[in-house]
Amino acid sequence: MNLSLNGIVFQKKFGNPIMDKNNGRILVTGSDGLVGSRFLELSENRDYLHTPAQVDLDLTNTGDIYNLFQSYEFRAVVNFAAFTDVGEAEKQRNKKEGLAYQVNVVGVKNLLNAVKPLAGKIQFIQISTDMVFPGSMEMKGPYEETLTPRIPTDKLTWYGFTKAEAERQVMEEMQDSATIVRMIYPVRAKFSIKTDYLRKPLKLFDEGKLYPIFSDQTISISFIDEVAKALDKIINLKLFGIYHVSSSDTGTPFEIVNYLLEKTRGVKNAVKPILLDEFIKNTGSSPLRYPKFGGLTVRKTQAKLGINFSPWRKIIDTLIAQGITS
Numbered sequence: 001m002n003l004s005l006n007g008i009v010f011q012k013k014f015g016n017p018i019m020d021k022n023n024g025r026i027l028v029t030g031s032d033g034l035v036g037s038r039f040l041e042l043s044e045n046r047d048y049l050h051t052p053a054q055v056d057l058d059l060t061n062t063g064d065i066y067n068l069f070q071s072y073e074f075r076a077v078v079n080f081a082a083f084t085d086v087g088e089a090e091k092q093r094n095k096k097e098g099l100a101y102q103v104n105v106v107g108v109k110n111l112l113n114a115v116k117p118l119a120g121k122i123q124f125i126q127i128s129t130d131m132v133f134p135g136s137m138e139m140k141g142p143y144e145e146t147l148t149p150r151i152p153t154d155k156l157t158w159y160g161f162t163k164a165e166a167e168r169q170v171m172e173e174m175q176d177s178a179t180i181v182r183m184i185y186p187v188r189a190k191f192s193i194k195t196d197y198l199r200k201p202l203k204l205f206d207e208g209k210l211y212p213i214f215s216d217q218t219i220s221i222s223f224i225d226e227v228a229k230a231l232d233k234i235i236n237l238k239l240f241g242i243y244h245v246s247s248s249d250t251g252t253p254f255e256i257v258n259y260l261l262e263k264t265r266g267v268k269n270a271v272k273p274i275l276l277d278e279f280i281k282n283t284g285s286s287p288l289r290y291p292k293f294g295g296l297t298v299r300k301t302q303a304k305l306g307i308n309f310s311p312w313r314k315i316i317d318t319l320i321a322q323g324i325t326s
């Protein structure tokens with residue numbers, strides 16, 4: 001059976017809508033990263049994904065982008081590519097010539113310059129982060145989808161500021177046809193190249209090096225498998241707007257890591273708690289790096305996509321069933 005929605009033809013196959021091949025390719029940047037590479041494994045559109053490596057498509061190189069858009073017609077762009085090292089980005093604070101600003105702001109602008117003339121024919125999906133919000137006492141999370149951050153630079157990490165600038169550009173350039181998908185601490189069962197919010201403490205525990213964990217910070221986590229599912233839906237139905245993909249609940253890092261260690265290593269209360277303010281006072285760390293009142297809410301995204309995201313305990317249970325390795 002074929003269905004038509006917004007001019008896009010879907011084939012009914014095993015109950016799932018599958019894109020018609022004739023609807024063109026989907027450009028995926030950052031496809032060898034932590035999140036992008038799992039999207040490639042799981043996407044029901046995987047036969048239509050175009051996934052250049054950074055050597056072939058460097059977002060800071062306008063020539064690379066021009067050549068690519070001359071060679072292919074894309075139906076959608078999913079921009080995972082980013083400078084994601086928050087600590088390194090901080091060393092570049094206020095330096096627009098630094099790589100963080102160049103990739104996250106100028107790179108997105110370069111992509112938008114290629115996409116904007118094709119508006120209406122092409123969907124642009126910018127992958128973003130909870131770090132566009134401060135997580136501070138003055139503006140507490142968990143944050144709703146409808147919030148669009150206009151936070152001064154000195155209230156965010158430099159990484160968070162560059163990602164917020166990217167969001168602002170996407171909204172300005174694409175207007176009603178902008179799509180932004182925010183995540184927070186994306187996790188998966190296996191990925192040898194880069195660790196994540198759960199596999200890192202697991203590894204440290206196994207090495208006997210686990211440090212005390214914050215017991216007064218509010219966070220949520222994003223299950224990358226659910227990110228992939230949400231993205232497929234957003235692409236297949238050509239949905240615009242701002243979406244959050246995160247656990248449906250929040251917790252403290254202390255609760256989350258304790259649960260993980262209890263379930264994977266059979267140890268109870270293996271984690272020592274520490275208060276965030278105490279840690280900041282003792283180490284002289286920047287509070288911007290450790291947003292106390294964070295997390296993303298997903299209520300509006302769930303309603304729009306018809307997807308229920310898992311609470312964090314269920315995410316951990318599923319990762320264990322998938323054979324999580326540190």
Ligand SMILES: NC(=O)c1ccc[n+]([C@@H]2O[C@H](COP(=O)([O-])OP(=O)(O)OC[C@H]3O[C@@H](n4cnc5c(N)ncnc54)[C@H](OP(=O)(O)O)[C@@H]3O)[C@@H](O)[C@H]2O)c1
Binds near residue numbers: 029032081128184
């Ligand atoms: N990880 C998190 O905690 C987190 C949380 C929320 C949101 N996000 C967002 O999710 C997205 C994916 O994050 P991730 O953790 O998967 O990142 P990642 O593992 O660091 O991967 C980043 C990807 O971007 C590519 N890239 C970097 N600079 C580039 C450039 N100049 N041109 C083209 N490609 C470039 C990298 O290529 P190489 O491998 O060749 O360097 C890599 O494929 C990002 O937009 C990030 O801001 C991440």
